[in-house]
Amino acid sequence: MISPLAYIDPEAKIGENCEIGAFAYIDKNVVIGDNCVIMPHASVLYGTRMGNNNKIFHGAVIGGIPQDLKFKGEETTCEIGDNNMIRENVTINRGTASRGKTVVGSGNLLMENSHIGHDCIIGNGCIIGNSSKIAGEVIIDDNAILSACVLVHQFCHIGGYVMIQGGSRFSMDVPPYIIVGREPARYCGLNIVGLRRRGYSNETVNNIRNAYRLIYEGENNVSTGVAMIKERIPMTPEIEYILNFIEKESERGIIG
Numbered sequence: 001m002i003s004p005l006a007y008i009d010p011e012a013k014i015g016e017n018c019e020i021g022a023f024a025y026i027d028k029n030v031v032i033g034d035n036c037v038i039m040p041h042a043s044v045l046y047g048t049r050m051g052n053n054n055k056i057f058h059g060a061v062i063g064g065i066p067q068d069l070k071f072k073g074e075e076t077t078c079e080i081g082d083n084n085m086i087r088e089n090v091t092i093n094r095g096t097a098s099r100g101k102t103v104v105g106s107g108n109l110l111m112e113n114s115h116i117g118h119d120c121i122i123g124n125g126c127i128i129g130n131s132s133k134i135a136g137e138v139i140i141d142d143n144a145i146l147s148a149c150v151l152v153h154q155f156c157h158i159g160g161y162v163m164i165q166g167g168s169r170f171s172m173d174v175p176p177y178i179i180v181g182r183e184p185a186r187y188c189g190l191n192i193v194g195l196r197r198r199g200y201s202n203e204t205v206n207n208i209r210n211a212y213r214l215i216y217e218g219e220n221n222v223s224t225g226v227a228m229i230k231e232r233i234p235m236t237p238e239i240e241y242i243l244n245f246i247e248k249e250s251e252r253g254i255i256g
Contacts, residue, residue: 001019006023015035016034017035018035018038021040022041023040025042025045027063033051034053036054042059045078048079048080048094054085055085059089060086060092063093064093066136071097076094076095077094080092084108087114090112093115096118098119102116103120108127111130114129114132115132115133116128117135120140123141123160126145128146129145130148133150138152139156140158141158141176144164147163149166157173163178163180164179165179168181173249173252177190177212190205190209207238208238208239211239226246
């Protein structure tokens, strides 16, 4: 299950039933869980903590040193959950002193040539498309989908269940449940298909749609829209998520 042509540092901890291909490189201070597959020419570097049932494809580099000039070699980690598929040439940098760790949750698909910068926090069930680049200290909530060649500015927060259209680039926060696209990137409606695929009821979808109409349609600004949502829309968990995101979690302001 482990190729004799792979390099595994004696200090690395490898779980049970792992497959490690030829010319893979496993650094010291690495922990890999059970039933993982590390394909040929993949590198799992210092400070990586990986759960179970992950597949790391050819040429991927997990736990690389941050591309941040403030990084001075401090002890940080790159933490990967379970059941992730990390495709060819994906790079995930470990953290800096800012947060101390980069985190990728469970059940994610990171497509070929995508990049996750230092100190990012990626939730569960996300899809990061081919050649998309996520700058440092970005937060992506659960079940977000970023299509190919998306560029995300550092410190952005992307809400759950969003769909970011291919080629989009932005430097503001993206609230949950919406579609973002066009040039310049902006709100393009509700991610109705994604919500229905996830089992959201028509009533819930309509409530979310009506909430965003109050924010994005007509002459309302964001503050006025939020106040109207509180008055007019039933306070479900989904509406509470939207309001918390805008009022408490968004530091850069939401996309227009």
